[in-house]
Amino acid sequence: MDKQIEQLNVLDAAERQTALQTLVAALRAGEIEVASQGEQFNMHSHTFFSYNGYGLSPSGLAWLARASGWEAFAKVDFDVLDGIDETLCAADRVGIRAAAGVETRLYLAEMADWEFNSPGEPGVLYFVGMGFGSEKVPHEARTAIGEMRERASVRNEGMVQRLNAYLDPVAIDYRRDVLPLTPSGNATERHMLVAYDVAARQRFSNRQALLAFWAQKLSMTQDAVDAFMGDEPYPHDAVRSRLMKRGGVGYVQPSADSFPALADVNAAMIACGAVTSYAFLNGESEGEQHLEELFELLMAQGMSSLTVIPDRNWNYDDSAVRACKVAKLDACMALARRLDLPVIVGTEMNKPGQRQMDDFQAEPLKPYWGVFQDGMRFVYGHTFMLRTQDKGFHSAWAQSALHERAERNAFYTRVGELATPGVELLARAQAWDADREPDWYLAELAKQS
Numbered sequence: 001m002d003k004q005i006e007q008l009n010v011l012d013a014a015e016r017q018t019a020l021q022t023l024v025a026a027l028r029a030g031e032i033e034v035a036s037q038g039e040q041f042n043m044h045s046h047t048f049f050s051y052n053g054y055g056l057s058p059s060g061l062a063w064l065a066r067a068s069g070w071e072a073f074a075k076v077d078f079d080v081l082d083g084i085d086e087t088l089c090a091a092d093r094v095g096i097r098a099a100a101g102v103e104t105r106l107y108l109a110e111m112a113d114w115e116f117n118s119p120g121e122p123g124v125l126y127f128v129g130m131g132f133g134s135e136k137v138p139h140e141a142r143t144a145i146g147e148m149r150e151r152a153s154v155r156n157e158g159m160v161q162r163l164n165a166y167l168d169p170v171a172i173d174y175r176r177d178v179l180p181l182t183p184s185g186n187a188t189e190r191h192m193l194v195a196y197d198v199a200a201r202q203r204f205s206n207r208q209a210l211l212a213f214w215a216q217k218l219s220m221t222q223d224a225v226d227a228f229m230g231d232e233p234y235p236h237d238a239v240r241s242r243l244m245k246r247g248g249v250g251y252v253q254p255s256a257d258s259f260p261a262l263a264d265v266n267a268a269m270i271a272c273g274a275v276t277s278y279a280f281l282n283g284e285s286e287g288e289q290h291l292e293e294l295f296e297l298l299m300a301q302g303m304s305s306l307t308v309i310p311d312r313n314w315n316y317d318d319s320a321v322r323a324c325k326v327a328k329l330d331a332c333m334a335l336a337r338r339l340d341l342p343v344i345v346g347t348e349m350n351k352p353g354q355r356q357m358d359d360f361q362a363e364p365l366k367p368y369w370g371v372f373q374d375g376m377r378f379v380y381g382h383t384f385m386l387r388t389q390d391k392g393f394h395s396a397w398a399q400s401a402l403h404e405r406a407e408r409n410a411f412y413t414r415v416g417e418l419a420t421p422g423v424e425l426l427a428r429a430q431a432w433d434a435d436r437e438p439d440w441y442l443a444e445l446a447k448q449s
Contacts, residue, residue: 282328
């Protein structure tokens with residue numbers, strides 16, 4: 001079945017679907033052995049709809065999660081809802097809990113002078129919408145949701161123009177060379193890095209000439225370039241940090257017009273049925289030193305969860321750096337608990353070689369295992385109720401039947417614990433009578449589990 005597993009990650013959607021059908025049939029027939037499902041999960045993995053370091057599609061991620069014995073997974077891609085339907089459908093078919101979301105950068109005009117989780121960019125925030133039930137966007141949300149993709153494309157094309165001028169005689173065409181690397185035209189900096197690597201190799205077929213070119217353009221020695229430049233095109237971090245990030249020739253300091261307004265996109269995500277989430281970085285920026293003030297502002301607009309990427313908040317060799325990061329994480333987690341914000345965690349997998357699963361047994365993370373598990377179950381439970389009954393966290397039903405935030409959190413977390421994944425329960429739940437009380441749904445799910 002190795003061929004079918006590879007086909008899960010091709011750009012052609014029909015081929016991915018056929019491969020998944022074959023694998024699911026073999027799984028049900030007992031022809032494939034997979035790991036027993038345990039308690040591991042990753043609720044923040046990117047796929048190739050933005051960039052995945054392993055080249056995983058949503059179907060490929062679902063199969064990896066099921067084959068590896070995960071309890072749950074979630075896909076989160078930059079700037080687009082593309083792949084949400086594939087994610088949820090693939091998860092249903094392989095029988096694993098799943099959720100889907102989108103991550104983007106937005107502008108917070110109310111706190112425009114502070115840096116938050118986008119270093120060096122005052123007023124700009126990484127923000128996440130989680131628990132979408134489908135890719136369908138209601139009319140009132142289309143402008144804001146479309147603006148995420150459109151502004152990302154404009155930023156990318158502007159960067160390519162600046163880089164082409166600097167990297168002459170190496171140049172790429174954004175639409176010809178970059179967009180075909182993606183399944184739906186949603187390119188990222190890493191796609192552009194691959195395109196530039198390809199173009200440079202085509203222009204300089206001799207390796208020494210290639211190394212000399214990059215050494216000159218990156219202001220590095222040829223030996224340093226030789227150390228990271230392999231034999232195949234690759235999204236090299238050295239090129240990204242020196243040319244695309246702050247201080248690089250491709251970078252332009254963002255302004256209020258560079259990104260959509262946070263209030264607009266936050267409202268649009270909620271209109272789509274999602275729960276919205278601030279992506280905590282490390283607590284060191286001025287804005288993140290005032291997290292309570294920030295969260296109160298965002299929660300007043302409807303933000304209802306917190307995203308944490310654990311690995312970047314403890315996994316450092318330097319003991320002093322590690323201690324500082326862990327202290328900031330502890331403070332953030334304490335605030336989330338006090339404000340009744342579920343915490344959704346995972347590794348991004350948007351860099352080659354990045355870990356696929358967090359080390360939840362690491363000493364700094366052990367105290368939060370139950371909190372992280374509740375966050376996973378919360379967003380899956382919300383997704384289940386949204387897909388089957390149109391009764392997600394922000395629904396009129398939820399606000400009427402579950403008045404307090406903690407009460408709502410507990411309900412969706414319990415749903416996420418009880419709702420067994422798969423097409424069978426999903427179909428039965430879609431046929432339930434509408435407008436029942438929360439306890440009725442929990443009792444019905446307890447019967448099914």
